[in-house]
Amino acid sequence: MSDHFRILHQDKATSARLGRLVTAHGEVETPCFMPVGTQGTVKAMLPRDLREIGCQILLGNTYHLYLRPGHEVIRRLGGLHRFMGWDGPILTDSGGYQVFSLGAMRKLSEEGVKFQSHLDGASHLLTPEKSIEIQQALGSDIIMVLDECISGDAPREYVQPSTDRTVRWAERCLRARSVNSQQLMFGIVQGGVFEDLRRWCVDALASLPLDGFAVGGLGVGEGEEQLHSIGAFTAKLLPRDRPRYLMGVGRPRDIVQAVCAGFDMFDCVIPTRNARNGTLYTFNGKLNIKRAEFADDPRPVEEDCGCYACQNFSRAYLRHLYMAGEILSAQLNTLHNLYFYHRLMDKCRKAIRTDQADVWTEIWPVQETP
Amino acid sequence: MSDHFRILHQDKATSARLGRLVTAHGEVETPCFMPVGTQGTVKAMLPRDLREIGCQILLGNTYHLYLRPGHEVIRRLGGLHRFMGWDGPILTDSGGYQVFSLGAMRKLSEEGVKFQSHLDGASHLLTPEKSIEIQQALGSDIIMVLDECISGDAPREYVQPSTDRTVRWAERCLRARSVNSQQLMFGIVQGGVFEDLRRWCVDALASLPLDGFAVGGLGVGEGEEQLHSIGAFTAKLLPRDRPRYLMGVGRPRDIVQAVCAGFDMFDCVIPTRNARNGTLYTFNGKLNIKRAEFADDPRPVEEDCGCYACQNFSRAYLRHLYMAGEILSAQLNTLHNLYFYHRLMDKCRKAIRTDQADVWTEIWPVQETP
Secondary structure, rough: OOOOOOOEOOOOOOOOOEEEEEEOEEEEOOOOEEEOOOOOOOOOOOHHHHHHOOOEEEEEEEHHHHOOOOHHHHHHHHOHHHHHOOOOOOEEEHHHHHHOOOOHHHEEOOOOOEEEEOOOEEEEEHHHHHHHHHHHHHOEEEEEEOOOOOOOOOOOHHHHHHHHHHHHHHHHHHHHOOOOOEEEEEEOOOOOOHHHHHHHHHHHHHHOOOOEEEEEEOOOOHHHHHHHHHHHHHHHHHOOOOOOOOOOOOOOOHHHHHHHOOOOEEEHHHHHHHHHHOOEEEEHHHHHHHHHOOOOOOOOOOOOOOOHHHHHHOOHHHHHHHHOOOOHHHHHHHHHHHHHHHHHHHHHHHHHHHOOHHHHHHHOOOOOOO | OOOEEEEEEEOOOOOOEEEEEEEEEEEEEEOOOOOEOOOOOOEEEEOOHHHHOOOOOEOHHHHHHHHHHOOOHHHHHOOHHHHOOOOOOOOOOHHHHHHHHHHHHHEEEOEEEEEOOOOOEEEEEEEEHHHHHHHHHHOOOEEEOOOOOOOOOOOOOHHHHHHHHHHHHHHHHHHHOOOOOEEEEEEOOOOOOOOOHHHHHHHHOOOOOOEEEEEEEOOOOOOOHHHHHHHHHHHHHHHOOOEEEOOOEEEEEEEEHHHHHOOEEEOOOOOHHHOOEEEEEEEEEEEEOOOOOOOOOOOOOOOOOOOOOHOOOOOHHHHHHHOOOOOHHHHHHHHHHHHHHHHHHHHHHHHOOOOOOOHHHHHOOOOOOO
C-alpha cells in the first residue's frame, strides 16, 4: 500500500521505529526533524549549510508563501525548491495553523476560513481546495490537508464538530489533488484531549488513501503530560505502515519521548527561534549565551560537537556577537542548534538500529527546564 | 628596506602597480580590498565564506573592540585572529576615525583624545600609546598610527597644526611599539586639501621607519574631484617601495581610479552596508533589489558572476528575502557584493599584470550614481 515508506527496524523496548520515506526529491531517514523555513528560508541558514548539518527535509509555510511572494510567483519561477535553492524534500503545511493563530482576524465556516492578512489586512478565503492549489503550485514533496487546529483547552462541545469538519476537509483535499501527482498527502488527526474523538478521527482518516498521518493539536496548551499521553495513544492507533508526524513538537525531550511512542517526523521553530534569542542546546542542557560567565570562556558551546560554530568559535565570541547585536550571532547559533537537533535524531536512529537501551538512556537525560 | 613588500609589476600606462605584501598571517596580493569587520565580524559573513569569495585580508576596528568585548579579553582568548576565527591577515585601524566621528562627545589635546563611549557614556582617553597597546593586544598584522582625521572642508588654520600633531603622534606610536614585534606599522598622511601640507606630512613621515603609508582625510566631504586630485598628488610623493593605503575609499569607480594613481590597499563599508540596504553591485551598474520589477525576475543578480548567491538564487528570491526582512537577505547580498569587490580587484590586478589598457577600459565604465 505505502511504497513510499518502509520500516527498516522496529525497536524492541519501545514503539520507536527506523524508517525510510521516499519523496520526489529524495529519501529521508526517519525519525527525522524538519527545520522550519517559514518564508522560503530557514532563518539565517544558507541551503548548503543546511545540507552540511545533516538536514534531510525542510518545512515550508503555505500561509506565508501564499501572501508573500505569492504561490503563482513561485510556480512561475519553477516551484519552491528552485526558488529557495533547496533540492531536497520539502513538506508544506496547509496554512491552517497560521490562519487559526490569527484569532479575531479569521472566521470559520464549512467552506473554509476567511482571514485578514497580517501584512496588509486584505481579506482572503482559505478552503481545502485552495490550500491544495497553493501547495501544488509550491510543488512541495509532502502536502498537508487543511484542518482546524484546536487549542488544547477547547471543550468537547467544540472539539467534536470541529474534528468532524477536519475529516470532511481531508476528503475535499483528496478530491482536489491532481491525478498523477507525485506529491504525497498527509492527513491530520485532531480530537483535542478526548481519546474517543482521537480514535474516531484516526478511524475516519485511515480509511482514506492518505500517504501519512500527522497528529495535530498537541503542544498547544494542553500541558506536557497530556501532550505525551494523547500523542502516544494516537500513535498506537495509526496505521503501522505509514509515516507518523507529530506537528510542531518540540523540545529535545519531547521529541525523544515521541520517537519512543512511534512518531517518525517532527518540526519545530524552537531550535531556530531560540538560537536568535541566544539559547543554545547541548547534551548537558541549555546554555544562555548572554550570561556574563561566558564573557571569558574559551570553550566551544559543546566540547564534542562537530558543527562549524563549535569547531571554530568560543563561547566568549558567541556571547560577544550576541551582545553586539551582530547578524553572525543568529547565523552561528542557528547552525549549532540545528546541528544539535540533527545529532539528536541521529542518536535516536542509532538507538533504534542497535536495540540499545543504554543508548536511549544516553539521550534521555537531556536536562532542560520547560 | 621593506622586505615585507615587493612590487611585482608596474603598469605602463598608469601609476598602478601589482605588489605582494607579506604579513605574519600570510601574503596579500595588491591592489587589494579589505572588507570591514567592525566588531570582530564582517557583518553576515562566516569566515569560511570570506575565504571562498577571495578575501585576503580584513580590517578590524580598534575603537569598537576596545569598548566591547575589550582588548584584554581578546588578548586572553589568543588574539583577534583566533577570537573571530580568521587566520588570514588583519589590519586594525587606530580607533581615531571612530573617536573623531563622535563629534561633541570627544575632546582633543596634545596627549590624545578624551571621548565618551557610544555604548554607555563612560569616559576614555585614547592616546597614541594606548592605541598601540590595544592593537598589540588584538595582535593584528598591520597596525595604524593614531591620527586626527580632519573633515574635508577644514580651513588651513586648523589643518596645519593638526597635521603637525599627527606627525608627532606617529613618532610616539613608533616609540610605543614593542621591539621584535611582527606587526607592521603604517603611518597616515593628513594635510586636508592643501598640497603643500600633504607634501610636508609625507616628507615628515617618510623619514620614519614606517612599514607603509595610508592617506587619510579623503572621502570626508572634500568632493569627488579633490578626493582624486589630492589622492593622486599624495600617492606620487609616497615612497615607491612601500604599500600605499587609501583609507575608507570607496565606490568601485573610486577604487579603480585610485589604483591607477598608485594605491595598493582599500577598505570601505560600502559593499557590506549597501548589501544590507538591498543595493547590489554588478559590472553593469548598481541594482536596487527592492524594486517591483524584480518580483518575477528569474535571472541571477549578475549573469556571469560565480558567487554562491548568483549561482543559486534569482533576483525574485533576493527581492522576496529583502521584502520579508529575512536575515538570509543580508547574508546573500553581502556575499554577492564582497564577491563583486574582490572580482573588481582581480580585474585590476589582471589589467596591471598584462599591461592591457583595454582591460582597464573594461573596468572603468562601471555605471554608478554617487
